[in-house]
Amino acid sequence: MKYDFNRIIDRRNTRSYKWDQSEKLFGDKDILPLWVADMDFESPPAVKEAILRRVQEGIYGYSVTSDSYKSAIAGWYRRRHDWEIQKEWITDSPGIVTSLSLSVELFSNPGDQVILQSPVYYPFYDVIRMNDRKVASNPLKLEDGHYVMDYDQLEELMSGGAKLMLLCNPHNPGGRVWGREELLRLGELCLRYGVTVISDEIHCDLAMPGHKHIPFASLSEELSDITLTTLAATKTFNLPGLQTSYIVASNPELRRKFEYKLKTLSLHMSAFFAPEAVEAAYNEGGEWLDQLIQHISSNAEYAIGYLAEHLPQVKPMKPEATYLLWMDCRELGLDPEGLKKLMYREAKVAFNEGSVFGTEGQGHLRINLACPRSILAEALERFAQAAAPYVN
Ligand SMILES: Cc1ncc(COP(=O)(O)O)c(C=O)c1O
Structure with a gap:
């Protein structure tokens, strides 16, 4: 192996959230x-080199996103996930949880039910409850030692009025890579009941050998139209401290609302170091x-x-x-x-x-x-x- 993942690196006293608390x-x-x-x-290494080059500039001014950054993102999904995304579908956001929270605020109303599939990454609950929405839980079922979706209960929630769903694809915890048939069946229900899907695909690049991640929005144009996908290079390449992510939405209306909200909160400025790091990761990692x-x-x-x-x-x-x-x-x-x-x-x-x-x-x-x-x-x-x- 060219890279040594067994080397011990002492992370203590680095202000590490994990090691210093x-x-x-x-x-x-x-x-x-x-x-x-x-x-x-x-x-x-290419990520570190890209950041070092940026450090050497010495002036850390306001910056804009480059075309090559978006090309690197689009190229990555084309190569690794057979997913064609247009560069204009991509909008930066400081973090995935930020995007989830903004999406709940934008695409539902106070008091509404928002679907999640428990057990799930805990901020899913926070972004629903802290925005004064109600958690509509669709518990996963255990079958042969792994989680599967309960479509009957899901349909009850949708027919009962839930119009927004936070999907975790692949799923954390439990590590399910949702299969094509599973996602299509979910998609059919969403289309039938007019449900918008926020698909958190931060773990997409970490499918284990023998498993293939399928972007929910890649399944059909119709599904792409009702989906806002939250993505980042941070989990894949260990960059979470750079606080950078992006959303992909082919539907201009979803995107427009999201971008307007980012602007309202002044979260739309490009980070200084992150785009170079992400571009290097996708092109060379x-x-x-x-x-x-x-x-x-x-x-x-x-x-x-x-x-x-x-x-x-x-x-x-x-x-x-x-x-x-x-x-x-x-x-x-x-x-x-x-x-x-x-x-x-x-x-x-x-x-x-x-x-x-x-x-x-x-x-x-x-x-x-x-x-x-x-x-x-x-x-x-x-x-x-x-x-x-x-x-x-
Ligand atoms: C499913 C999921 N979404 C989002 C995040 C965090 O994303 P961010 O740090 O960009 O908010 C994590 C981190 O573990 C995660 O597991």
Whole structure:
């Protein structure tokens, strides 16, 4: 492998949200953090070089987006996802959660029901509730150890008046890569009931070998017309601190409303460093990403194998995408507080506690696999040892 994803990089004292908050959040500075979704790897070398070139300019003035930046985005989706997007469909936004929140505000009214599929990335709840909308939950069903959509209940929500849906594609947590038939069936319902879809596809580039992400809006012109897709290079190439993302919408009306809102909030100015980083990542980061995926997939295999051998009561869900491993820990018989005590006080590890992803997440934990193997191995060992008294 050209890139070494097993090299330990000390991230302490770098103002890292993940590494410098163990004491504040979990009560002990020696807790190993495998929670928030950023990776313990350097971004592709081309990204660092592009940022360094920009640093050397010395004047950090107001800037505009370049045509080459949008070409790099469009080229990436054409090559990696067989999705043709026009450059004018792309609009920058400071972050995906920002885009989700603005979309809820723009495409629904106070008091409206907004659909999500639980368990799901916790800010989905916040952007609905904090905008005074109601969460219309369409819980995922467990079938053969992985999540599937409950179309009957979904249709009830839609026929009952919910007109906006936040789709997580691929899904976090659980790592489902929604298949073509699954998305088409969802799309049919959305078209029938006039539902607008905000499709969060931030994990799209992290499909594991043997799985292929399908952009919801790529399925047909009709579906593209009712969809605003939120995307970023930040998860793929470990750039979340650059705070950059974009939306893709072929429907000019959706785009116009979104752009107007960005302007209203003065969030429309281009970031200084981010476009160069993103352009370099998309143009030159393909090989790095392919190797990253190999590393993540082998970390997932390792974790699943380790748990099967040392803690079989905990059942991980093999991710089809994302670097996040969702584990069913219900056999440990612990409530959310009990799981936190087990992680933070007994095992000295921090995974994500599952109830924040929704009621259906209770009794689950989510491990961030985007770290060197030795860190993952240490965390699993600590966890399995601490969990032993709960299973004997
Ligand atoms: C599904 C999903 N959406 C959005 C985000 C965060 O995006 P941003 O940092 O651009 O707000 C994450 C981060 O983990 C995520 O998993």
